[in-house]
Amino acid sequence: MWDRTMRRQVLLFISIFSLSSAFGQVTYSVPEEMTKGSLVGNIAQDLGLDVKRLRSGKARIYTEDNAEYIELNKDRGVLLVKERIDREALCGQTTPCALHLQITLEDPIEFYTVTVEISDINDNAPSFKKDEMKFRISESAVIGAKFVLERAMDLDVGVNGLQSYTLKPTDNFHLKLQNQQDGSKKVEMVLQKHLDREAQQHLSLTLTATDGGEPQLSGTMKVEISVLDANDNAPVFTQEVYKAVIMETAPIGTILNTVSAVDADEGSNGKVSYSITNTLDDVPVLFKVDENGLVSLTGNLDYEKAQHYEIHVQASDDGGLTDSCKIIVEVTDTNDNNPSINVMSKTNSISENARPGTVVTIFNVQDPDSGENGKVCNINNEIPFKILNTMNGFYSIVTEVALDRETASEYNITVTCSDEGVPSLSSTVTLTLQISDVNDNAPVFERSSYEAYIVENNTPGLSIFTVKARDADWKQNARVSYILEDSSVNGVPVSSYVSVSADSGVIHAVRSLDYEQIKDFQFRVKAQDGGSPPLSSNVTVKILVQDQNDNPPQVLYPVQTGGSVVAEMVPRSADVGYLVTKVVAVDVDSGQNAWLSYKLQKATDRALFEVGLQNGEIRTVRQVTDKDAVKQRLSVIVEDNGQPSRSATVIVNVAVADSFPEVLSEFTDFPHDKEYNDNLTFYLVLALAVVSFLFITSLVVIISVKIYRWRQSRVLYQSNLPVIPYYPPRYSDTLGTGTLQHVYNYEVCRTTDSRKSDCKFGRAGSQNVLIMDPSSTGTMQRIQSEKSILDEPDSPAKLASIQEEV
Structure with a gap:
């Protein structure tokens, strides 16, 4: 029944003032003394908020005085009573009494003000400070004499507060109530019938104070009256109202004012005493009045607690007659509080x-x-x-x-x-x-472009260079990864040449590089951060391959054959400086690794020939004589200028003779290398077997030979084996290395996989070249035939094709 009554008394009125999308105000009214957990109001509904928003926004209550009387249930979106609320302890006599709460939300921040007004219930009965009051009243007191009674105190307010007084019995006195400016009532007992000390020396009355609550509560006080002999004059104050102004920082002992009351009686009946009669406030603690009527300060004032006071002073004589006045004290503010x-x-x-x-x-x-x-x-x-x-x-x-x-x-x-x-x-x-941090900065490389060098024939996996990019962001947004962008070098993906470490930016060679195949290449590296979305930047890296001396010189002329002897003819009439032939060699390396020098390593007669150090020309150093051997064998070594240097050796056969028949008999038994003799024996046995086989199946062999020749012509173009470069007619040394200081015409035809192929080569017009094949008698005939053609005076065009141009 009590809970139901309390719920009926809850007044829910909401006043929402929309300051912005994040501020609002709600007001509730609840009675005091509600049980813990009682409903105050549905704050989510009244503020138009979703209950989920209260939980996600971490809603919480903030109070100015940190008193936790109200709590927020975020699951239900309601305000509940957390602790019992005593309006009298919270606000005293102040009305209205309210709790001011603030509710805050986060993400985004929102702020709401909630005011909870606490209404009073009749839970306090009127009470008197004293259980009884004693009066000594002269029998000579006149009808209408007033005697001030102590006022009752009721902590409740409004209708539940003190409402009325009754005094019983009413034979000699009746009760008079007088309203004061502060809302209180002055209670006076008025004599309505003369006292007769001889008839009744002592009177006992009961003063009852009653409030207006439901149910009605009351309190009583005994009034004991002793009838004295005549004292027919009461003290009278010179002023009914006194005023005083005092600073809140005034020290204790400060005099506020002086009150004065006059009694026309003499003797003890005319002696006046003063007292403060305030009972409902702390005036008696802060102020005092002495026997001379001086009102002084006895406590510390605080403007923020009270701005004015009313001091009620009573003047009494020894006959019990009294009068009263009041002092209105105004307290002025001083700046004594920090914000x-x-x-x-x-x-x-x-x-x-x-x-x-x-x-x-x-x-x-x-x-x-x-x-x-x-x-x-x-x-x-x-x-x-x-x-x-x-x-x-x-x-x-x-x-x-x-x-x-x-x-x-x-x-x-x-x-x-x-x-x-x-x-x-x-x-x-x-x-x-x-x-x-947010990812708003792309990685930036330390350079706008990079250039690195690597020596050819490197080990796969070798570290070439390191690219570095920095990102001004933080943590994951600043974590840079390096990516090799897709591109191609000479039609080959760049990833087959180099790789980039994603974490460190170190560029590694994927395979061994060859300067003769690729001298430089470039690619792009992308630096990408770890943000979302990621940001990136690019940089160009150029790799320059440096040459090593990894290729020996290659002799282009004279061509070394395995099955026949090629000899240069020198007539016996040759003078000093006669050009026998020229050793032509090239080196596919570059720079000083391709600078070639020629030296005569061995010779049948070292006093007869010399080799040009730079041009490879073999010339006579003295006059040829009849005593010189027909067969001359020269070994020429060709060296490059690399460190360490590489070399190649070429054998030059020279025939000192004036005619081919003279040479023929000498060169038929020309000593050959062991390897050459072994090869010759092998081919002779092979030829014998082939001739025997051809004799039996000539038709089949002819067809097979044709097919074989056709296939050989195809192999020349399709073979993957290393190919000795082909140098076209009028090959010229344009590198300025000193290898070829003159211009020569050469025709060189070689298969890709044989060192014994036939060669067709040009020679100087003033020289005779002898080719001897000991295994065939037809060789000499071919040589003579070629010689007759060369000797014909009407063959200038034929001679010009092989003419040496100095």
């Missing part, structure tokens, strides 16, 4: 891409002082934040401009609130705000 800064909600971290105007902190500032002693707030300069006064006493700190974590990753926001009093008082609070 109080209460941070209600704050954000510890904010993204650097937050838009200007984003709320980072809400705080409340209170200053109990008044007037010019109020507060003014500001923050430290040179930070991108400002303060907005959202409502009276409540402030927001918002971003003023766009933030950049790379410029400043943390801010210390110092809030200073000062009042305008003299002297000014202030309070300061410092808030730390972290700026979280």
